[in-house]
Amino acid sequence: MLGFSIYLNETNDTISKKINHMKSHGFSVIFSSINLPEYNKVQVDDKINFLLSIIKNMGMKLILDVNNVTVNEYSIIEKIAYFDLTSQVYLRLDDGFSLEKIINIAEKNQIVLNASTLTTELILELEKQNLDFTKVLACHNYYPREDTGLDEKYFQTINKQLRNKKIKTIAFFGNSDATYARGPIFSGLPTLEIHRYSHPLVSAINLLEKYNCDYAILSDLGLSNEMLDQFDYYFCEKTVLLRVTEVNFEFQAELLSTHCSRNDISKNVIRCQQSRRRNNGVIRADVYPKARVVGSVTLDNENYLRYMGELQITKIPLAADRRVNKIAQVIDEDLELLLYITSGRIFKFKIV
Template structure:
């Protein structure tokens, strides 16, 4: 089951503002929080931990689990060791994210803590997690979370992101990654101006599109907004995405019929046939339903001449009356095909959404969003 999360940096914002943000996110179904102990100045860390206890109590009251970025210096400050992480348990922390490590033996000890605190390792490169497990690490308390990247052009390559996620899934480990708010004047652990995404090509994309790319690519479990605060609109758009189907935004063409609208939107989710064609995605269920439940007159889809002679990648087509046996089938063009009079152009996939088509494999579900 996927989870959505937010990042909060309580040492940098008024308490009332932070608590209001938590309440908004909780109402929308967010259930994870990421925060960072590393960015708190050393001279303030001791007093901050007292204030943090109030923050974490509020988060738990709202149903969140809380992860904090730590390192050996934070352990030392709190009086924790790999053998004894009770100071973190006393804070109420649910997840310790290790930025830096204690060697294989020390990390194994942390994963075998008696407080059921999960230990989160960096998913953006392999620091020997498989070896850690094979050497006695407690797999039940190990999870993975990618880095985020404040500096433009330094975020993770998308193909490498997918490669690592496949690897962590082969080890049956839960994964998480960061998307970035495009809200103005957001903050992170440090001064940031260009967002906090995991994957570089997603920087500046609409936040829901970032998440839909991650979900379409597969093998990612939890999606966390890296910077604070996301706008209300962004929180809502991310909360409203379908976490189980690939959603694709389209622009309708003018003059489409009610039957064509019904096919596009009322038969969701569509799914590409298992006997996949390299020329198009094919959703055949609408034509079967029309044939069984409507008379030929009710199911009629007259031919409507498009403004072009060749259909191109991302064109959404519906088979018309000129090919009656297949009438009502929805198709999305992958490779150019000529207009032969048997299909109506009903919509076009938005340009920034086209890459999503690459992830729809035979049998995969997808939805069209106006």
């Protein structure tokens, strides 16, 4: 399940538009915190009421980050009850909550515990109190400072322990693009260090499919419309959408067709299984064949005889070949997505 973050220093209009926009692209969970030091009390109180009213009307889930002080200072539990949102709001209980307080809150509310501090001992104590773990989530932190994100093996170990207790997990992916990165460090807000400068879609796929998280939440300020389209294609249509430049428009129709990777995966290239059947005309060889860098989109020409018309994407650098025409180039930001064009995967190109 995909989620995104709302920061309470944004205007109500910005928050409303953002929620509607992200929901239209399949993001169904909102994460927000009332613990950030730059917030003032009046601002937070107003924004919480506004956010809860939107959640109620739109049927979305909210994970609200609170601590032992702010949960009382802003009457959070009372507000959730007033809006009748106990089934839609999860309270992420930051440090400072006693075992007794956790149990008391969990009696009438869904809770999220800190995955990094949820020790085996605490889990055993919660079990003794008959806490229903089906109503509990565990959320990892995000890490603004470079080099401080979690190690993958440690992350996998923690998640495995939590899954064994039937506790669902949440992790964050960032967007280090200057337009959307949140300050003051502006280096992305990932849970895993390997995701700090990754394509956001790659990070989300990894969290959900490789590391088996139940929720992947965008922690930075947003995503471009082009990236949101890529999320739509992958999660709604099971299709990898690649942005390309350096297009030879003679072959635009073939380029913009829907492609499917062959079931037999090649080591050096991604091969389209339908393209040779689609290309019935003669494809003349380029006068000056081009070297093929990673992400080159190519079409075999008449010199490749029965292979003429085969579309490929290079996974490694390959030399120029008089039998192969280069017709486009996958942009650098999308090269990571080539890893997800697996056996039988649908893929498409978008000219930018």
